[in-house]
Amino acid sequence: MISNFHTHTIYCDGKDTPRALAEEALRLGCPALGFSGHSYTAFDPDCCMSPEGTAAYRAEVLALREEYRGRLDIRLGLEQDYYSDPPGEDYDYLIGSVHAVKKDGEYVIVDWSREILLKGVEKLYGGDIYVFAEDYFRLVGDIYARTRCRIVGHFDLLTKFNEDGTLLDETHPRYLRAAEEALDRLLEAPVLFEINTGAMARGYRTTPYPGPILRRAIARKGGKFILSSDCHRKEQLLFGLADQLNQPYERLAEAP
Numbered sequence: 001m002i003s004n005f006h007t008h009t010i011y012c013d014g015k016d017t018p019r020a021l022a023e024e025a026l027r028l029g030c031p032a033l034g035f036s037g038h039s040y041t042a043f044d045p046d047c048c049m050s051p052e053g054t055a056a057y058r059a060e061v062l063a064l065r066e067e068y069r070g071r072l073d074i075r076l077g078l079e080q081d082y083y084s085d086p087p088g089e090d091y092d093y094l095i096g097s098v099h100a101v102k103k104d105g106e107y108v109i110v111d112w113s114r115e116i117l118l119k120g121v122e123k124l125y126g127g128d129i130y131v132f133a134e135d136y137f138r139l140v141g142d143i144y145a146r147t148r149c150r151i152v153g154h155f156d157l158l159t160k161f162n163e164d165g166t167l168l169d170e171t172h173p174r175y176l177r178a179a180e181e182a183l184d185r186l187l188e189a190p191v192l193f194e195i196n197t198g199a200m201a202r203g204y205r206t207t208p209y210p211g212p213i214l215r216r217a218i219a220r221k222g223g224k225f226i227l228s229s230d231c232h233r234k235e236q237l238l239f240g241l242a243d244q245l246n247q248p249y250e251r252l253a254e255a256p
């Protein structure tokens, strides 16, 4: 009875239509399905929904919500990027996500590729990945104040290309201090933290976001989690989620 509330469609960088995803959710026996298209961002127009696309996305998901009522609880959400303008319309919930860090008028994109990330850190941070991490987590800590999101998306996305540990040391005191400061700010807000298997589905990582140390910190401090596949293709709608259930001491929310 697992559901997913972090789902991308052809309106942004997903591969499937909302209807195909709804059918897959029904086939898998999900009680609910939440769509979360990428909010429009000027720095990354290829991966997000255009303003016109956003209107079409809303209309299609709202129509499906009616059509599937009683069979599948469809929710209209949005993955709201830190730098996007506030959405002009109502959504059932927002996922607040940091995908880039702006420095000296330029964006360092966190999750495009290891090379692009390292190039940005070299150019704008003199190669000091920990100063970059401090800026990244400052934005994450601010994401509720900025977006009023219900869900914090992929808390440590900056580790996407760190499976081999050579990008940064996730036990470094500066890294952990920055992450815990963000966490402490967010724990004052009514947010859920994702256990996000998206990078596992795409072969970048073998563990979900957040990594084990931060995941334990969130659980220890009483944060509440939600399972997310960050789905970009219907075959991966519930990718790896069942394996994340029944972790001791973790409080899990069923819906945003």
Ligand SMILES: [Zn+2]
Binding pocket: 079, 097, 099, 153, 154
């Ligand atoms: Zn995201």
Ligand SMILES: [Zn+2]
Binding pocket: 006, 008, 079, 230
């Ligand atoms: Zn996403």
